[in-house]
Every structure is written in structure tokens, then in C-alpha cells.
Amino acid sequence: MTEDRNRARFSYDGLERTIHEKARLGLLTSLVSHPKGLSFVDLKRLCDLTDGNLSRHIKVLQDAGLVTVEKGYENNRPHTHCTITAEGQKQFFDYLAVLEKIVKDATQDAARPAPATPPKPVV
């Protein structure tokens, strides 16, 4: 019974790979905290990415329907603006809930006092 309940307890299936990748996690965090969106120039600076990496990761997020990209001009110079979609916000907050669960799982159990007797060595 206990065994069944604990099955896959630490598998964290909600850590969807599109979001979990380090650079994309930074991009989505910056976009979710800037509801009006951010320019490519700002994203590059905030997430410390090269042009190539930024374009590649934004394309993955765009293909997954998590962000939209508008290309235009500002002061006669090409300007690209990126915004998180409603679906992107939803999926990102679902993902954040898994991160919170990991932090909780790790800290609540790890905070338990060590057992009085040392662990039995495996022979």
C-alpha cells in the first residue's frame, strides 16, 4: 500500500522539457514578469544569451505556443518584440508549482533530525 503510494513520488513528470531547459526557463521567467513583453535586445541582456541562442530558444517557445514574436521597426531600425501567451503563462505556472513541490519535498524531509543510531552498513 505504502509502496504503491510512493511509486514515482520523485519522478516530477510536470517538469516539461520545453520549459525546464535552463535558458528557456530564464526567458519565460523574464517574460512572465513583464506582461507587456520585452524586446530581443532586452531579452539578450536580461538572460545573458547570444543572438543565436536567443533566436533558437525563442523559436522553440514560439513553436510550442508559449510566446508570440512581432517583428517591426522602431526609429527606422528593425525591432523584435516577444510576449508570453495565455497558454504560456498557464503552462509556466503549472511548471512553477512543480518547482515549489521539489523545494518542499527536499527541505521538509531533509530538515528531519538525523537518526540517533548510525545507518547499518550494507555488507
Next chain:
Amino acid sequence: MTEDRNRARFSYDGLERTIHEKARLGLLTSLVSHPKGLSFVDLKRLCDLTDGNLSRHIKVLQDAGLVTVEKGYENNRPHTHCTITAEGQKQFFDYLAVLEKIVKDATQDAARPAPATPPKPVV
């Protein structure tokens, strides 16, 4: 000045790839919450991994000095026991601090009320 302060604000360099990978994140969370360690059989079940994936990821964690593996026998059957190291605990808690920062960054700013005026379209 503000621009410099915000440079790389969302780059989250502390998301060390050895730990950030989804399966290894589950393995370390389960091990940090079981200070006496866990058997391979338990880890397989708790993290929902195949034998091959479990061995591969444990090897990565072992090579990085984050876990130790003891092979022995229990009731005349091969038994493998895995424990997080002190260094593993330290690195994992450093990593968790970055996860907590992401959750904070995403939720505190996203919770701001939307601006009264709609965002200016990019033309």
C-alpha cells in the same frame, strides 16, 4: 546604471546542468530526503526510472562527487545502496536556492496588476 544592474538578471547561472536534468533532480531530491540512503530498487520505484536510465544518471552524479554507491549483498542477493555526499547536499541546497529565486522572480512581478493603459503596439 539600471541597465547594468539588470544584466543577466534572468540567466540563473546556478542551475548547474548536472543537477538540473529532470531525472537527476528527482534522484537528488529523493536522496536528500532520505539521509540513510536508498537502494537502487527504491530509487527505481520512487523516480520511475528504468534500470539503464537509473545506472546512467547515478554514474553522472557519482562522477561529480554528489553521491556514493556501495555494492554488496543482502539476503544473498546483490544489493546496491546509494547515498548523497556532504558535497552533494551542499550543491543541491545551492541549486534549490536558485529554484526559490525563480519562483520568487516569477510570482512577485507577475502578480503586479496589469497597467491601466494597453501596451503600445510595436509598428
